[in-house]
Amino acid sequence: MESLRVSGVTVSFGGNRALDSVAMTAEPGRITGLIGPNGAGKSTLFDVASGLRRPSSGRVFLDGRDITRLRPSERARRGLARTFQRLELFGRLSVRDNLRVAAELGPERRRADRAVTEILARLGLTDIADTAPDALPTGVGRLVEVGRALAIRPQVLLLDEPAAGQDGEETERFAALLRSLTADGTAVVLVEHDMSLVMGVCDEVYVLDLGKVIAVGPPEVIRADETVLAAYLGDA
Numbered sequence: 266m267e268s269l270r271v272s273g274v275t276v277s278f279g280g281n282r283a284l285d286s287v288a289m290t291a292e293p294g295r296i297t298g299l300i301g302p303n304g305a306g307k308s309t310l311f312d313v314a315s316g317l318r319r320p321s322s323g324r325v326f327l328d329g330r331d332i333t334r335l336r337p338s339e340r341a342r343r344g345l346a347r348t349f350q351r352l353e354l355f356g357r358l359s360v361r362d363n364l365r366v367a368a369e370l371g372p373e374r375r376r377a378d379r380a381v382t383e384i385l386a387r388l389g390l391t392d393i394a395d396t397a398p399d400a401l402p403t404g405v406g407r408l409v410e411v412g413r414a415l416a417i418r419p420q421v422l423l424l425d426e427p428a429a430g431q432d433g434e435e436t437e438r439f440a441a442l443l444r445s446l447t448a449d450g451t452a453v454v455l456v457e458h459d460m461s462l463v464m465g466v467c468d469e470v471y472v473l474d475l476g477k478v479i480a481v482g483p484p485e486v487i488r489a490d491e492t493v494l495a496a497y498l499g500d501a
């Protein structure tokens with residue numbers, strides 16, 4: 266059964282249809298890629314899924330329950346976590362405290378300290394646990410955001426360009442981390458411009474263009490899809 270499902274989601278900004286009747290499903294233990302040229306609607310779809318934007322029509326389901334009317338914090342409590350393209354960390358709290366704030370919202374609040382220590386180690390952030398994110402390079406800040414999302418023990422994790430600003434070696438480590446998350450049964454949705462990362466880790470890829478899903482399939486099918494190639498060339 267799917268962990269996250271959106272159906273018929275439409276969002277308009279004035280006359281501009283940012284999303285037009287979009288449907289997407291993310292399953293437990295799988296990485297679902299969401300790609301598309303700039304302005305395709307990827308972040309807007311994350312905003313709808315996480316509750317930051319109310320769609321003019323359409324529904325969002327988490328584990329089969331309709332959560333369309335729930336606030337973002339209620340969705341987080343039910344296991345839906347996300348990261349942001351522009352970092353949304355507490356810039357002056359330590360990395361550890363940024364994670365602790367989230368862990369205290371999640372199901373393991375009684376053992377929040379231990380959970381945070383484990384996540385810091387898993388992400389390779391232990392050495393900078395006492396540093397404030399404002400003092401870190403953006404690529405590392407993105408990892409802290411991932412850590413904060415993990416701290417609520419999500420069943421669905423929405424990642425908005427988590428590898429931007431990472432070098433090749435960091436991206437490889439990140440790919441391994443994503444795979445380890447799915448081994449835990451988490452449903453991951455990945456918005457990412459780094460195509461080799463997307464094609465290397467995703468089980469299924471959705472392609473958005475001008476607010477519409479123009480293709481869905483495994484990476485090898487998407488890579489060869491003429492409509493997808495045309496959408497990207499049009500963007501160049």
Ligand SMILES: Nc1ncnc2c1ncn2[C@@H]1O[C@H](COP(=O)(O)OP(=O)(O)OP(=O)(O)O)[C@@H](O)[C@H]1O
Binds near residue numbers: 310
């Ligand atoms: N708050 C807003 N007000 C008006 N228009 C918006 C707003 N947010 C997004 N849009 C428009 O909606 C469309 C989709 O934008 P969105 O940011 O979701 O795309 P994206 O696929 O995430 O792009 P990128 O890869 O550049 O981050 C674009 O045309 C954008 O200009």
